[in-house]
Amino acid sequence: MASEQAVGAPPAAEELQDKKKPAVQQIDPYNVAGEVDEHGQIKAIDYDRLIQDFGVQPLTDAHLARFEQVTGKPAHRLMRRRLFFSHRDFDRILDTYEQYGTFMLYTGRGPSSGSMHLGHTVPFLFTKELQDIFDVPLVIMLTDDEKYLYTRSKNDGVQKKGAAVEDFLQFAHDNIKDIIALGFDPKKTFIYTDYEYLGGHFYWNTSEFESLVTLNQAQGAFGFGGSTNIGLIAYGAKQCVAAFPSSYPDLFGYPDYRAPDYNSQAKRRHATLSKIPTLIPCAIDQEPYFRILRDRCDRMTDPHPKTCLILSKFLTALQGPGGKMSASDANSAIFMSDTPSQIKNKINRHAFSGGRESLEEHRRLGGNPDVDVAYTYLSYFLEDDAELESLGAKYKSGEMLTGEMKSRCIAELQKFVGGFQERRAQVTDEVMREYMRPRRLEYAGNPTPTRPAAPAQEAGASNGALDGEKTGTAGKEGRLTKGERKALKVAAKKEEKKEEKLAVRPKPAAGDEKAAAEDSKGE
Template identity: 75%
Template sequence: MASEAVGAPPAVNKEVDERKPAKQKIDPWNVAGEVDDSGNVKAIDYDRLIEDFGVQPLTQAHLERFEKVTGKPAHRLMRRKLFFSHRDFDKILDYYEQHGQFLLYTGRGPSSGSMHLGHTVPFLFTKEIQELFDVPLVIMMTDDEKFLYTRNKNEGSMKKGAAPDDFLDYAYENIKDIIALGFDPKKTFIYSDYEFMGGHFYRNVSEFESMVTYNQASGAFGFGESTNIGLISFMAKQCVAAFPSSYPELFGLPDYRAPDFDQAGKRRHKALASIPCLIPCAIDQEPYFRVLRDRSERMVDPHPKPALIMSKFLTALQGPGGKMSASDPNSAIFMSDTPNQIKSKINKHAFSGGQQTEEEHRRLGGNPDVDVAFTYLSYFLEDDKELEDLAKQYRAGEILTGEMKAKCVGELQNFVAAFKERRDSVTPEVMREFMRPRKLEFVGNPNPIKPKAAEGASGSNGSAVPSGAAGEGAGGKDGRGTKGERKAAKLAEKKAEKEAEKLALRQKAEEAKPEV
């Protein structure tokens, strides 16, 4: 998944930097607010994005439904409408309540050796979702996409620091960052596209590629005749990463990768195709998943349309219209920054919603809605009451800009310091465990409304069909399982009957022996 799926996209376009009039531009590689005739950059218009992308707003009713299903308060990012839009979020809640399972998927496009605050926000949200629902999570590191995009941006030339190996190095450093945010290794699989691609994943890629024409790809992403073919075809990889059938080993079923010629691993695991997926991401990634949702049910093994819950962008230090960017150190707080660097960046670069003088501020008050320090606090300060009080006091002129910045600096320094301490403990052995394909351990909803029709049925390799794959519609449209699964179940039943007969004969023979 491109880096924008988990944080800030690249720097604002050149035309924005030059302050030429322009409409806001939001796509997987560019995020820029509208520039008016006077050269002023406006804040991102999220209401317009909802309308343009055809998504739905996340409402209070959704939060109440979420709390009913989980029994826990909605995450602060949902309460504060920082995750603000969705596709079928209500349906994923219904499925979890009824059948108890779904796959969680997000990702990161590694473009530098350190993530920044904007990158951590969706991961922190995803972590909370995983903990609340107890579901498996896959995290895709799109090192290949970042190479393809960068080379395309450089008009086909290979520049220093932008080779495939460089992006793979970035991926490994970013994986350490992600692990340091606190994910559970028992139910989390992290992978690099360059290293993992193959097996059932690539079969899904190939099938999905066959359903998308150049004209359709160009219409969705604006590709032109000079776009390299790798970037055009990449969408299939990011799309099928949402299919549980791309990861059979995570559910205890065999994958097929040479030189393993196990026939059981070759065949598709149809039951996995019935498991739905939830994708937390920033809204600029929506075009990818719009294409995915249009085609997921047309796969040979139809997959349900993935659900999305989408976030706003964490604004750049400079304020509205931009967002944190790895290409501009002064726009972002990096997770590798020192306490002094954090303090200096906030004090020097954070856009203020206060007045020009203390006297004016005391009299007129400030505007927390555009104040960057307050904006960052809205993402990282847990206490709703404290945040509300800060906003009221700022508007009333009771708190000065310097005091708001000091509060922000303290919160971010504490967050980054705790992160660094955890990152220091991420050894190569820890990374290997997260990146090793293996059966994940998860429970899901322990009390689903609808019992799982095929609970405990045997898969093609004799292992149990995963919980959640055996719900309504699993293993074929009638829920009876595939032909191979039904055959395996009958063989297992006959074997059990024979074992029972042998046991009964042995017991009868023992009883017939004369007592000594």
């Protein structure tokens, strides 16, 4: 993905902001900066405004109640505290899971350094929770190619030391080990880097999607200009089609078309897989990618249901509201490789305080936990709601001082990072490669769907490859939109033509029945 995202996704290359802060709030896949006031101070990011600007929907109490009803599990703390705060069609994913049993999760990371920082772990912690609760397949994309292209473009086409293709591939491998250390189930998780995996049906989808996006549209969505290299302009199509289950036939038990073992049964993409819905947990800055994707899902040769998103806020930089942690600024972030003493020093020296100018004033007027970085970090990593509420109340009343809030934050972060480092030490190259091996994933989904798949359904289809209505492409109250109805008719006509061709195909000789059966499997 295109940003150093603190909370979010998919898909997540580093946010490398312009050296000059914009006067107005700027949020896109390559810039995250709050508005600058008349005194030159950066304001906190206005998320209510982003909901309006991006046209997304707020995550409400009704969504949390629906989540708990469907899953039988409490909502994750990041949802409860509205750190994941908005969505696109999250309710449809819940309906699909309740009725038909499963969907695919997709997220990602743009590797820009050898160690992830604290903010990078947040989307993965949330995604892991969703995977565990729903018991669904997960795909994680490492966009090493995008990181290389963006860094070179930022440097006016110059390739600087430590920023070659090989460097970003190494960053990707290091980051994959970090991600694995967060506890993902290898049986239902596939992780890859673009440089190593792209090809086969994934690239077929990419090529087709590239044909659907014009230069003007890419410039409008991502802020590209005349000096942007053509690789970066084209990259967005890869991040978009990475959300299509049809890009990963191996994961669902179908053959892919790749060297050196070209499979004659896989010369066409598997239409069955195009019907599996996808949920993307990611930060709000990544939304432009998937807005473009959603607008074109039904224009693919095999129409896909609109991808669903659950969108997060950014974990703020140590310096306070208005930005987010960045791997390019060591003092803005807590890295997952930091020692306990480094964590303590960074919080004590650099964490922005919501306290008052003097002890007397703080005791009398109280502090502001809403802008206090130590309290903000606790809201992400402290599980106990009651304790978090108590800390905030004591800080507001002046009973708790800034130093005491920082001390509590340091202890929580040291525990989290220390546990991570113990697990990370166990992730060998062999363990990493097992997660990266294309193979059929094992998952169960909803054990009691209200409208289970028919017994005769094919293996891949039984894992959630349903018809257009069943994948949640229906509009409000179950009605399909005009575009969705048209897409279903087109798909039905294609299916009829395929059946007609099969009907007139010469029947195989007696010894060829097995080959014929394999030839028709999954199509």
